[in-house]
Amino acid sequence: MQEPILSLKNIVYSFKTYGGTVKAVRDVSFDVRPGEILGIVGESGCGKSVTAQCIMRLNPEPPGFFEGGEILYKGKDVLKMNKKELRDFRAKEIGFVFQDPMTSLNPTMRVGAQIEEVFLGHTDVSKQEVKEKTLEILKLVGISDAEKRYRQYPHELSGGMKQRVMIAIALVSRPSVIICDEPTTSLDVTIEAQILELLLELREKLGTSIIMITHDLGVIAKICDRVVVMYGGKIMERGTADEIYYETAHPYTRGLMDSIARLDTAKDQELKPIDGTPPDLFSPPAGCPFAARCENCMAICNELPPEEYRFSEEHSTACWLQHEMAPDTPFRRPLMKGKEKD
Amino acid sequence: MAKYIIKRVIAAILTLLVLVTIVFFLVRLMPGEPFTNPKLTPDVAANLRKYYGFDKPLIVQYFQYMGNLLRGDFGYSMHYTNKTVNYIIGQTFPFSADLGIRALCLAISFGLILGILAARKRGTKIDFFCVMVAIIGTSMPDFIIGACLQYFFGIKWGLFPVAKYQGFQYTVLPACALSFYTLAHVSRIMRASMLEVTSQDYIKTARSKGLSEVRITAKHQIRNAIMPVMTILGPTVAAVLTGTFVIEAIFAIPGMGKYYVESVSNNDYSMTLGMTVFYGIFLVFCNLIVDILYGIADPRVRIGKR
Amino acid sequence: MAEFKQEQFIIQGKNTEKMESISRPALSFWQDAWRRLRKNRTAFIGLCILTLYVLMAIFAPMLSRYSYTAMDSDAMNQAPSALHWLGTDATGRDQWVRVWMGARVSLAIGLFTAVINMCVGAVIGGLCGYYGGKLDMIVMRIVDILYGIPSLIITILVMMVLGKGVAPLIVALCVVGWIGTCRFVRGEVYRLKEQEFVMAARVLGVPDFTIILRHIIPNIIGMLVTNLCMSIPGAIFQEAFLSYIGLGIAPPNCSWGVLAKEGIAYLRIYPHEIFWPAFFICTTMLALNLLGDGLRDALDPKLRGTE
Numbered sequence: 001m002q003e004p005i006l007s008l009k010n011i012v013y014s015f016k017t018y019g020g021t022v023k024a025v026r027d028v029s030f031d032v033r034p035g036e037i038l039g040i041v042g043e044s045g046c047g048k049s050v051t052a053q054c055i056m057r058l059n060p061e062p063p064g065f066f067e068g069g070e071i072l073y074k075g076k077d078v079l080k081m082n083k084k085e086l087r088d089f090r091a092k093e094i095g096f097v098f099q100d101p102m103t104s105l106n107p108t109m110r111v112g113a114q115i116e117e118v119f120l121g122h123t124d125v126s127k128q129e130v131k132e133k134t135l136e137i138l139k140l141v142g143i144s145d146a147e148k149r150y151r152q153y154p155h156e157l158s159g160g161m162k163q164r165v166m167i168a169i170a171l172v173s174r175p176s177v178i179i180c181d182e183p184t185t186s187l188d189v190t191i192e193a194q195i196l197e198l199l200l201e202l203r204e205k206l207g208t209s210i211i212m213i214t215h216d217l218g219v220i221a222k223i224c225d226r227v228v229v230m231y232g233g234k235i236m237e238r239g240t241a242d243e244i245y246y247e248t249a250h251p252y253t254r255g256l257m258d259s260i261a262r263l264d265t266a267k268d269q270e271l272k273p274i275d276g277t278p279p280d281l282f283s284p285p286a287g288c289p290f291a292a293r294c295e296n297c298m299a300i301c302n303e304l305p306p307e308e309y310r311f312s313e314e315h316s317t318a319c320w321l322q323h324e325m326a327p328d329t330p331f332r333r334p335l336m337k338g339k340e341k342d
Numbered sequence: 343m344a345k346y347i348i349k350r351v352i353a354a355i356l357t358l359l360v361l362v363t364i365v366f367f368l369v370r371l372m373p374g375e376p377f378t379n380p381k382l383t384p385d386v387a388a389n390l391r392k393y394y395g396f397d398k399p400l401i402v403q404y405f406q407y408m409g410n411l412l413r414g415d416f417g418y419s420m421h422y423t424n425k426t427v428n429y430i431i432g433q434t435f436p437f438s439a440d441l442g443i444r445a446l447c448l449a450i451s452f453g454l455i456l457g458i459l460a461a462r463k464r465g466t467k468i469d470f471f472c473v474m475v476a477i478i479g480t481s482m483p484d485f486i487i488g489a490c491l492q493y494f495f496g497i498k499w500g501l502f503p504v505a506k507y508q509g510f511q512y513t514v515l516p517a518c519a520l521s522f523y524t525l526a527h528v529s530r531i532m533r534a535s536m537l538e539v540t541s542q543d544y545i546k547t548a549r550s551k552g553l554s555e556v557r558i559t560a561k562h563q564i565r566n567a568i569m570p571v572m573t574i575l576g577p578t579v580a581a582v583l584t585g586t587f588v589i590e591a592i593f594a595i596p597g598m599g600k601y602y603v604e605s606v607s608n609n610d611y612s613m614t615l616g617m618t619v620f621y622g623i624f625l626v627f628c629n630l631i632v633d634i635l636y637g638i639a640d641p642r643v644r645i646g647k648r
Numbered sequence: 649m650a651e652f653k654q655e656q657f658i659i660q661g662k663n664t665e666k667m668e669s670i671s672r673p674a675l676s677f678w679q680d681a682w683r684r685l686r687k688n689r690t691a692f693i694g695l696c697i698l699t700l701y702v703l704m705a706i707f708a709p710m711l712s713r714y715s716y717t718a719m720d721s722d723a724m725n726q727a728p729s730a731l732h733w734l735g736t737d738a739t740g741r742d743q744w745v746r747v748w749m750g751a752r753v754s755l756a757i758g759l760f761t762a763v764i765n766m767c768v769g770a771v772i773g774g775l776c777g778y779y780g781g782k783l784d785m786i787v788m789r790i791v792d793i794l795y796g797i798p799s800l801i802i803t804i805l806v807m808m809v810l811g812k813g814v815a816p817l818i819v820a821l822c823v824v825g826w827i828g829t830c831r832f833v834r835g836e837v838y839r840l841k842e843q844e845f846v847m848a849a850r851v852l853g854v855p856d857f858t859i860i861l862r863h864i865i866p867n868i869i870g871m872l873v874t875n876l877c878m879s880i881p882g883a884i885f886q887e888a889f890l891s892y893i894g895l896g897i898a899p900p901n902c903s904w905g906v907l908a909k910e911g912i913a914y915l916r917i918y919p920h921e922i923f924w925p926a927f928f929i930c931t932t933m934l935a936l937n938l939l940g941d942g943l944r945d946a947l948d949p950k951l952r953g954t955e
Contacts, residue, residue: 297659369808482929625798
């Protein structure tokens, strides 16, 4: 196994509001390896965006704050960086593509200037070189007529084009990791396919690791190597994309898959939505966050947070159904020998 | 851009036309007439009326007036005999303009600074101070501020001259009094707008680029936050202008506002009409400039997407 | 594994009660607004001051033994004393009574002007925004042109035509005052009309009237109330200004603007005569501004449930 380039260890992130503290991320750990595409999937409000943004510390602080954990990037803890280090880290090492390209570009600045800004104060190359790099990246993200686009304002571009510019901003300093927070949610389907294709291609060319935040399992299936399934601020299941799809071990993951309409879903076959709403994170349940909505809920699920059960190097889940005393369900998988639990 | 400017100019001309028409007919609707001085014999009054063209039908007077206006002629004052309205405006407007420009510069620069400072230091004592200045400023009519400043700085402590307008010290108190309300207003809008912009996604993008906070504030926040302030610049100029009416009266400045108020009480039709039209043209012109500036500042406006 | 018991591992299935549970209490719009307004201390102080002033304006002149018109040549320009609580003016009239009589006029003008402007503006703007089409185009052209005309000039001229008095003043302030509200309401209604929930209601065949009542009005009422509260100071300001330049209220009636004008005339000799009208104008403005700020925060649907 390769050394991870970025690893999150036991991150707990909360927001202070008038009603109390919202525990948005509760004890989340995962690794990102060089050159891989890691998917983080979950429904709205499960903490996936907060997790992604806290890697670069982009959440507004206050009201947000870390209650614990560490984020190691190439062995260095992001949470302990001073302002200058953090800025260098944001500029050179990691890029972020936001969900809505319509509002994520500054309307009063030309596209080129917005991309070139990344180099501001972080490099000593000449203006000419910066411009060359910018034009090059514009071409790389598939923007034709780069010279012209360079001088245009964001409102003169289409949605897909803007998202390409966002990707260009994230990539221009050749970071080792880019985080894409639902990059295709606000685009239509054909553009979505193009953008995903582009991300795959860029990974090939540049060897960048990509963290892909999405609620769309289709996107995951298309491009991700490994997947983390989040719910209620916790990780429910993780594994390679194949493992998650074909050896699903958590009822929530199953529920997510069953609630998508697919081309091969027969007409008379009903979609199975997951009933109910995610738990209120003001007072998160003591046991498994999914317990209340789970068809296979047991008494213990409401009492204790589940342990993590490991099936392979990559695949593991946090669900009591894997416990030896639990009844047999379709979710039962053989545990990995010698490493039943972490 | 050219298309945008032409559109604004046409709109401004239309506005002026309507303005002049409304003002003309409203002035003629006024009760009382200028030649009611008991010293005037009916004969003389009738002659005067004839001289000023008041015996002709209203519509004829209207077109005559419009024709004169096009030549830049506002007519004679009926109160200050033998003086044209143009002459009086020429004599008095420089004072008002000087005072107004000083006040505007004060108001906009300090208003923006306070607003930006308050937003950057949100929730701190600095913010509280700026917000208090803004609220107090918008709560005091300018004649009260004027009176206060005059009483304390002029009469009680003798720091500045109390009245007249003959040098820099003379301008301090009236300019401050005139600017205070606008200053408060600008700082309030700037603060709100800065806070609004702070939560925009592109600020997060800027942060993700690893820019320094100073750069983010200067290039991304202020540039976008200043748009709403520009939209109130037009009304702001108007507010300062009305302010001159009372401030000039309080500080005995021989500006246009003072004469305007006088002409109203003297029933000096042509003077009121002339000055009103002059104010109107001036303000419409200011609005036009603001509109064009706005178009330059915000690229989205130019092509009509707002 | 001694700590686990077998009965803990029996499948119970979904817990329908728990899965929809939301621990925060549901509040209605006005309840939530009221809760937030009360929490906002400055806004609440503003509300208290206003209530006090309104009550004083109604009752103080009735309970005083002086009349606001009665002159007293033995008691001119007196400083505040036990006899005349706020002193007397140049003709010996009791300032306490005059200040509260002035409050009646000033507050009434502020309130009526703001309400009339809001109603006219909201109706015209709402109709234009909702129905659109030719009517909208024509009205908006007119509004755009009127908007470019400095409102004060029109107000002054209308005052000159109508003469002094409370009613002419309100009319003069309303002639162009509705335009701001009209533009803003039109914009809001236009925006709301395009939104999915209105579209949905339309597709369901809900009549226009019901859509306006159930979907449009609840969404702009908060902003309208805030707008109303913010435009009262403007109206009081203009009244004071017009009275100051001699176009407002006819004597012997008085308003705070008239009192301030009279006071400024004696600024050098009797500064207390300007102090009281200035004090009441400023505190009223302050109270209204604070309340307006509070209302804006309390009524903004986007800010619901936050601090």
